[in-house]
Amino acid sequence: MLSRVADSLYWLSRYLERAENLARLVDVNRHDALDSTGGEDNEAVWRPLLYATCTETAFTEARLEGDPHATEVGAFIMFSHRNPDSVRQCIATARENARMVRDQISEEMWLELNSIHLFMQSADAEDLWRRQPEALCREVIKFSLLFQGLSDATIVHDEGWQFVQLGKFIERADKTSRILDILTYFTEPERTELASVLRSCSGFSAFRAEFRGDITLPNVMAFLLFSQSFPRSVRFCVRRLDGVLHAISGVPIGTFSNEAERLTGGMLAQLNFSSLDSVWQSGLHDYIDGLQQRLNDIGQRVFETYVLLPSEIRNVNRADGHRPQLQAQQQQQ
Amino acid sequence: MFENYQKDHFFDEMFVSGDHDVFDFYQPLRERFDRLSEAELSEKRRRVDHGFLEQGVTFTVYGDEQGTERIFPFDLIPRVIPDAEWRLVEQGLTQRIIALNLFLHDVYHEGRIIKDGIIPEDVVKTAAHYRPEMLGVQVPRDIYIHICGSDLIRDGEGRYLVLEDNGRCPSGVSYLLENREAMKRAFPGLYRKCGVRPVDQYPELLLKTLQHLSPRTGQTPVCVLLTPGVYNSAYFEHTFLARKMGIEIVEGRDLIATDGYVYMRTTKGLVQVDVIYRRLDDDFLDPAVFRPDSMLGVPGIMEAYLRGNVALANAVGTGVADDKVTYAYVPDMIRYYLAQDPILDNVPTYLAWKADDQKYILENLERLVVKAANESGGYGMLMGPSSTAAERAEFADRIRHTPRNYIAQPVVPLSRHPTICDDMAIEGRHVDLRPFILYGEDVEIIPGGLTRVALKKGSLVVNSSQGGGSKDTWVLYR
Numbered sequence: 001m002l003s004r005v006a007d008s009l010y011w012l013s014r015y016l017e018r019a020e021n022l023a024r025l026v027d028v029n030r031h032d033a034l035d036s037t038g039g040e041d042n043e044a045v046w047r048p049l050l051y052a053t054c055t056e057t058a059f060t061e062a063r064l065e066g067d068p069h070a071t072e073v074g075a076f077i078m079f080s081h082r083n084p085d086s087v088r089q090c091i092a093t094a095r096e097n098a099r100m101v102r103d104q105i106s107e108e109m110w111l112e113l114n115s116i117h118l119f120m121q122s123a124d125a126e127d128l129w130r131r132q133p134e135a136l137c138r139e140v141i142k143f144s145l146l147f148q149g150l151s152d153a154t155i156v157h158d159e160g161w162q163f164v165q166l167g168k169f170i171e172r173a174d175k176t177s178r179i180l181d182i183l184t185y186f187t188e189p190e191r192t193e194l195a196s197v198l199r200s201c202s203g204f205s206a207f208r209a210e211f212r213g214d215i216t217l218p219n220v221m222a223f224l225l226f227s228q229s230f231p232r233s234v235r236f237c238v239r240r241l242d243g244v245l246h247a248i249s250g251v252p253i254g255t256f257s258n259e260a261e262r263l264t265g266g267m268l269a270q271l272n273f274s275s276l277d278s279v280w281q282s283g284l285h286d287y288i289d290g291l292q293q294r295l296n297d298i299g300q301r302v303f304e305t306y307v308l309l310p311s312e313i314r315n316v317n318r319a320d321g322h323r324p325q326l327q328a329q330q331q332q333q
Numbered sequence: 334m335f336e337n338y339q340k341d342h343f344f345d346e347m348f349v350s351g352d353h354d355v356f357d358f359y360q361p362l363r364e365r366f367d368r369l370s371e372a373e374l375s376e377k378r379r380r381v382d383h384g385f386l387e388q389g390v391t392f393t394v395y396g397d398e399q400g401t402e403r404i405f406p407f408d409l410i411p412r413v414i415p416d417a418e419w420r421l422v423e424q425g426l427t428q429r430i431i432a433l434n435l436f437l438h439d440v441y442h443e444g445r446i447i448k449d450g451i452i453p454e455d456v457v458k459t460a461a462h463y464r465p466e467m468l469g470v471q472v473p474r475d476i477y478i479h480i481c482g483s484d485l486i487r488d489g490e491g492r493y494l495v496l497e498d499n500g501r502c503p504s505g506v507s508y509l510l511e512n513r514e515a516m517k518r519a520f521p522g523l524y525r526k527c528g529v530r531p532v533d534q535y536p537e538l539l540l541k542t543l544q545h546l547s548p549r550t551g552q553t554p555v556c557v558l559l560t561p562g563v564y565n566s567a568y569f570e571h572t573f574l575a576r577k578m579g580i581e582i583v584e585g586r587d588l589i590a591t592d593g594y595v596y597m598r599t600t601k602g603l604v605q606v607d608v609i610y611r612r613l614d615d616d617f618l619d620p621a622v623f624r625p626d627s628m629l630g631v632p633g634i635m636e637a638y639l640r641g642n643v644a645l646a647n648a649v650g651t652g653v654a655d656d657k658v659t660y661a662y663v664p665d666m667i668r669y670y671l672a673q674d675p676i677l678d679n680v681p682t683y684l685a686w687k688a689d690d691q692k693y694i695l696e697n698l699e700r701l702v703v704k705a706a707n708e709s710g711g712y713g714m715l716m717g718p719s720s721t722a723a724e725r726a727e728f729a730d731r732i733r734h735t736p737r738n739y740i741a742q743p744v745v746p747l748s749r750h751p752t753i754c755d756d757m758a759i760e761g762r763h764v765d766l767r768p769f770i771l772y773g774e775d776v777e778i779i780p781g782g783l784t785r786v787a788l789k790k791g792s793l794v795v796n797s798s799q800g801g802g803s804k805d806t807w808v809l810y811r
Binding site for chain 2: 159
């Protein structure tokens with residue numbers, strides 16, 4: 001398939017996974033804020049979210065410049081145009097990518113994505129947010145799950161589908177590690193925070209079953225990093241990533257034919273065979289930083305392997321981002 | 334529904350002149366609409382519009398930071414064309430595309446038509462889209478314009494006239510196909526009752542037209558559609574056609590030209606491309622040959638093309654044939670190359686570069702439509718009767734200054750068609766017709782075309798960029 005198409009499918013899926021994770025994070029946080037002493041709008045409760053999404057600076061700037069969505073963190077994450085990773089923007093970007101590959105996705109996938117996009121752009125969405133914020137979050141999460149179901153059930157599981165999986169699992173691994181990182185924001189995370197992190201990863205019940213409700217920091221870390229079977233643990237995601245990369249190249253698992261496969265295999269081996277001791281040694285935050293760095297590297301290597309030609313790798317940045325847009329608009333008859 | 338309808342003094346597509354009778358081929362339509370309540374019609378309209386938005390059948394509004402997408406306004410009352418009338422149009426268009434292609438071959442080779450004094454050399458060589466690079470080049474199958482969209486209008490007597498030929502990258506066919514789907518959903522019974530010829534074979538015919546050009550034989554040709562990208566207003570159409578043909582839609586950056594061949598980059602490496610349906614103007618095609626600042630094209634693609642290793646549809650340099658000054662000579666071309674009389678007439682055209690014509694134009698500006706020779710989309714136009722003195726003075730100046738760039742035509746009272754307007758009132762609005770002509774092994778024209786309608790009361794400009802909408806066009810079996 002066309003390299004650009006593979007790239008679009010990958011980002012389409014990454015952005016949707018991102019939107020889902022953000023919506024869940026906001027939902028859980030809103031819910032927990034109710035239990036905190038300062039009430040729902042207590043900003044201290046929302047701060048860790050900015051920390052986890054790396055948008056502290058963007059939020060402060062947007063607020064200084066009077067962005068109407070920067071009066072509260074939740075709205076900033078859901079709607080702000082100044083936040084490139086707001087849920088609204090993520091869905092818009094995903095939909096933009098989908099427009100470029102409409103021949104690769106099913107009619108049902110397009111219809112659902114387009115309709116959630118139109119909804120998120122509308123005043124109705126903001127209205128719903130004011131009246132029933134949890135309903136809006138659920139709407140986004142439900143859509144993402146529906147979209148995943150549709151991509152499993154309505155398109156052929158060929159190379160394009162593998163790129164969709166690739167985007168999903170790399171993003172999910174990244175998000176789980178970031179959510180876990182919230183715990184390093186507190187000197188000594190308490191039960192509320194631990195439970196909140198589990199819920200943000202949709203993993204509270206699964207955790208209870210695995211650890212019989214013993215909510216401690218080591219258990220939560222072990223679960224979200226190393227669980228064999230929980231589909232949002234970093235290890236699970238990287239294992240799937242490894243499988244997908246090999247399905248694309250056709251090379252047997254355990255060997256590698258490109259850098260992306262080599263890095264993923266190495267990361268998986270480490271996750272398979274390491275214990276919490278190694279996490280303590282480097283410190284949770286640094287350990288997570290290391291994971292994120294490796295995931296970034298894998299993403300970059302995928303791009304170099306499947307999208308760029310060898311001669312272009314040194315020269316990735318396009319000089320002028322805006323001009324193609326102006327020129328594209330001139331062609332009409 | 335139609336009781337308050339005013340025909341005024343225009344030719345009406347539906348109503349017979351003089352009274353409230355409709356042409357017999359409109360009878361079933363009238364009966365169906367007479368049975369509709371305003372609320373039902375309004376509901377049908379809401380559903381159709383919603384469908385377009387949901388499907389993403391939209392165009393991008395330029396100059397809007399948010400990248401707003403709009404649906405192309407669609408009118409639910411279809412235009413009906415009886416079989417006999419359509420046959421004539423079809424013959425006229427076929428004759429025209431053949432002549433245009435012979436002309437293009439001629440001006441890029443022997444130039445007989447110039448030597449024989451039919452068309453002045455100046456007119457040809459000063460056309461903005463004349464490409465000296467194409468002199469002496471053998472194009473695949475000797476076809477230049479493979480896809481043509483000639484705009485037709487009907488005058489006060491209902492005669493079909495050609496208003497212009499679009500022989501570079503005409504757009505609009507996806508709206509035609511989507512309009513048809515929408516109408517079949519909205520009025521299934523009426524559609525069946527009327528007996529309408531289908532249009533959905535277009536993508537297959539287009540693909541056959543493209544495959545016909547492949548330089549490589551003995552294998553299925555690799556055809557691609559080259560788009561300027563997602564920011565182009567017709568991007569929806571590009572993805573639509575590529576999807577329906579089952580070919581790749583590529584941008585310039587997906588292609589690479591080396592050693593005289595064009596390849597596309599895939600996840601499995603480079604794949605050679607045989608035929609490119611390009612929706613990109615000549616200017617932007619190859620920065621190594623044309624505009625060096627083009628970021629949409631493919632450096633080296635011209636070399637591959639000139640060597641015959643890749644085919645382009647349409648060919649490079651076809652713009653010389655759809656120049657508005659060249660247009661005035663098409664009837665002469667038909668007589669010259671085919672020794673036939675034109676089946677479809679042109680609108681009478683005055684050429685500002687001719688002294689007599691210029692004098693006439695300048696003296697009659699308020700009665701004429703003045704057009705720039707190389708603009709499209711309804712830009713660069715002066716509508717004499719509705720112009721201000723200042724606008725006329727400005728155009729007079731431009732005409733004196735660059736006479737080659739201007740033509741003028743009398744204001745043709747375009748035919749009107751009943752159209753649903755504000756508050757669901759049905760009023761007459763001016764329409765034109767853009768049929769799509771394919772020239773491959775044979776000339777194929779899908780029945781009908783895109784009927785464009787000027788939604789603004791009294792307006793004669795049908796372009797979507799100027800407040801135009803569209804209708805489905807029903808060519809009947811009988």
